[in-house]
Every structure is written in C-alpha cells, then in structure tokens.
Amino acid sequence: MKASITAHKQFSVAKIDPRLYGSFIEHLGRAVYTGIYEPTHPSADDNGFRQDVIDLIKEIDVPVTRYPGGNFVSAYNWEDGIGPKENRPTRLDLAWHTAESNQVGIHEFADWAExxxxxxxxxxxxxxxGLDEARSFLEYVNHPGGTYWSDLRKHNGREEPWNVKLWCLGNEMDGPWQIGQKTASEYGRVAFETAKAMRSFDNNIELVVCGSSSPMMDTYPEWEATVLDYTYETVNYISLHMYFENNDxxxxxxxxxAEQLGNYIETVASIIRMTKAKKRSDHNxxxxxxxxxxxxxxxEQxxxxxxxxxxxxxxxxxxEDIYDFADTLQVACILNTFIRNADVVKIGCMAQLVNVIAPIMTVEGxxxxxxxxxxxxxxxxxxxxxxxxxxxxxxxRYETNFASNVSYLDxxxxxxxxxxxxxxxxxxxxxTEAIDFDIALEGFEHTRVIEDKIIGGYDLTQTNSPEAETIQPQDGKDSTIIERKFNASIEPLTYRMVRLGL
Structure with a gap:
C-alpha cells in the first residue's frame, strides 16, 4: 500500500499548549499510596515519595497534573489533608468504596509536584x-497571608502561596455515579456562582467547567450547551472525558x-462557537x-x-489495567487526534499516571x-x-459500523x-499490509533524520511486566530525504516516530 502526505509550512493548525500532555493523580486505588507515595520503599525520599517513580515521570516530562480527583473529589474535604499527619482523620470514600487515610494532602502533593x-x-x-469550601481552598492555596486560611497554611509549614493557576469546578457532575449529581441547569448555576466567587479573589486564574463524562451520556450534547450558557463568560475551558475499550x-x-474522539471534539467545539456567537462574546x-x-x-476484577x-x-x-501492544497503538492514535485538534484542545490529562490505568506501574516495596x-x-x-x-x-481508507472513511495511515x-x-x-x-509513504516538505529546509523510532512486530496481546519490559522502541531504518521529500515504510500495526532536522 502507498500513501502520500504533504506538510506545508504555511498550513498550520495552532500553537500547541504544552499542557496537552498532562496527567492525573486521584486518590483511587494505588495511585497515591504505594504509587507515588511509599515512605518505607528503598527509594523513598525524606517526604515519602518514591524516587524511582519520579525518575520515570521525568522521562515523560508531564507539564500538568490534575488532583485529587476524579470521582473522589465529589465527597472530599480538603481540610482533612492538612495539619499534622497524626491528627488527620480517616474517611470513607464513597466513590470507590475504600478508606482514605489523608496522609497525602495538598502540602504533600505540592511538594511532589515541585x-x-x-x-x-x-x-x-x-x-x-460547594462555593464556600471552594473559595476557602483557593484562599488557603493562593493567598500570601494575613487571613485565616492563608495563615493556617503558614502554620502548617508553607510560607509562600503556591499560586495555582488552573482549577476544575467539580468532576463529571452529569454522572449518576457521582456524589452530588446535578442536572445541567443545577450544575450550571452552581458552577457560575463558584466561578464568580473565585474570580472575585483572582480574575487571572483559569477555570474548567464540567462537560459530558462521555459522548454516550443521554444528556450529551445538550449538557454542554446548557452549562456553557450559564458559565461561558466566567470559565476558560470545558472538560471532556472519554475511555476506549477493545471489544472488537x-x-x-x-x-x-480515535475517529469517535475527533467527532466528540468537533461537536463540542461547535457548541462553544455557537455559545460565543449567541452571547456576542469576545471571550474564548x-x-x-x-x-x-x-x-x-x-x-470485572x-x-x-x-x-x-x-x-x-x-x-x-x-x-490496574495491564496494557497490551494493541493499546500502545490506540494511545498513539488518541494523541495524534489531540495534536490535530490543537486549535481547540488545549489541556489533556491521561488518566492516570501511576498504577491506576497508567503508563507507570509499581510493585509495593x-x-x-x-x-x-x-x-x-x-x-x-x-x-x-x-x-x-x-x-x-x-x-x-476503510469503513466501520461507527466511523467511515478511516485512513489506514494515522x-x-x-x-x-x-x-x-x-x-x-x-x-x-x-x-496485514505495510505502507510505503512519502512526505512532501513544502517550505521546509529539513535534510536529515535526527531520530527514528519504531514500536512494532509484537503480538497484539504482548504486555510488559516488572520482570521484562518487552515492548520497547527500536531504531528505524531505510528512510531517506530526497529533494525535500521524506520517504519511508511502516509495517502493519506499527507505531513510528520520526524527527527531521535542518
């Protein structure tokens, strides 16, 4: 099979926000405890955080991390995670039917993030x-001092504010599984008033309002239209979530x-445009x-x-999903979709970072x-x-029962x-078929291959494990740049990353 691609210097989508490659740490399963935090681990630092995990996260270079949830946040008292650890209460987490010790709270997470x-x-x-707790949390985290909450932060060991810029107004509030589920109008009103109060403290923070938990929700896409009608002028982002299953x-x-993901993005982008026009707004x-x-x-387990x-x-x-090689290819397609939609998708968080549906796994001890x-x-x-x-x-291209005109080359x-x-x-x-492809480099002067990596040739059910990281990138070969055209081939069911330099 053959494919031809044109990359033109004048034909761009948008500048990519680095936060597109963010992740997520929720108080769920082993994401925190024995994930990022394990004081008894041989690699643990003075704060109890696993250095081996930190080293792997630095390899990825994660620009932003969402915390503390997720479903967990909808019944979470942030005050439980401050002050001396011996005085912190253990609470029942209704989202995942577990017990939360609160040994990691905002101070510990902030130290880890730094x-x-x-x-x-x-x-x-x-x-x-609701609103009151949100404004108190914001004051605790971001106010320099001289008030109850900011002075309490100082008393708890953090002199300077963290100046957190990015705040989520709840999580998946359309979901029947959510503690405190709301209708679109109920949530839109609460989110608007909370955003208004938080902006009264600092109008420069960035706020994320909840969109649909999935395009399969019965309320989608009316939820987005209603919520944005309430909140458009007070928020910067609308949150979307989507998970992928291999049942084919x-x-x-x-x-x-990944084509469904693209359609999801385009539908919500059109609702954003419609709401902006409806409100005669200059705000994006x-x-x-x-x-x-x-x-x-x-x-099931x-x-x-x-x-x-x-x-x-x-x-x-x-x-604790153990991912196979087919999932490697799927994640690559998802990331390609985000890049191609960088004009509207500015933040992305792979859920999650460690142990819980994660690229990094740990063994306790x-x-x-x-x-x-x-x-x-x-x-x-x-x-x-x-x-x-x-x-x-x-x-x-090929057809499926849910997407048409799908290119074999993503x-x-x-x-x-x-x-x-x-x-x-x-x-x-x-x-079954390799694809011989060429990329015309219009307006570019790139003449050499800096790096060429391939992940392919594995059984689709092959996985990595603590004993053997079998699936790893290998060096690519047989690629050339001739007369401003990059030529290469990619084997069936394979991922390839190629960097070209001047």
Missing part, C-alpha cells in the same frame, strides 16, 4: 460541598475509535480533555471492591516499570511541543518551537 516539575491542576468539590476482534476497527473557551485512556482490562463486597480497604489494587503505552505518551510530550501542522494525507506533525525540527507521529492501522 520535585517532579509539574504544574498543579486542582479540583474543588461541587458534589457534597478486528484490530483496525479498534484503532478507528477551549476544551480541557482531562480524562482519557484505554480502560477495560480490569473492570474490580467490581467486588467497588460494589462493597470487600469492606472498606485502604489503597487496594483498582483499575519493589520496582517501578513502564507499561507499553508509556512510549507514545513520552514521545508526544517530549517532541510534540510547538506548532501542529495541517497535513494533507492520501491513503487507502499521522500528525509538530514543528518544534525549540530547535525547528519536524516530528511525525505515525500509526499503520492495517493488520
């Missing part, structure tokens, strides 16, 4: 609580599910896709704990290791910062704002 080099994206509880024996069809609202990943491997059959365990193993999905996420974060280009792609491109390199992220969705 060490990792990630920006905090904090969520306020608009489920069981046809792998090409599984990999086409973008999408924060702050939960996304493959999630289905662990659903988690049911007994989530449904309460095991009592109230502390930090049990939950949502043992090693940390990379899942198969680690690598496309790492390469996108490292080399996907700059300007997304609008590529013209000619390739054979590709995105970013022109770096650091060294002017061009990086192509490429997936061959075809199950």
């Amino acid at each position: 060490k990792v080099g990630t920006e905090m994206m904090l969520a306020v509880n608009l489920g069981s609580r 024996t046809n792998t090409s069809h599984y990999l086409a599910k 609202v973008y999408i924060s896709f702050d939960e996304w990943n493959v999630w289905y491997h662990s659903r 988690d049911k007994p704990t989530i449904e309460g059959e095991n009592g109230w365990p502390h930090a049990p193993a939950l949502l 043992g090693p940390a290791w990379r899942q198969s999905i680690f690598y496309p996420y790492m390469y996108a974060s490292q080399y996907g910062r700059g300007t997304a280009l609008n590529l013209a792609v000619t390739c054979d 590709i995105s491109c970013v022109e770096s704002d650091q060294d002017d390199s061009l990086t192509f992220f490429i997936v061959n969705r075809h199950e």
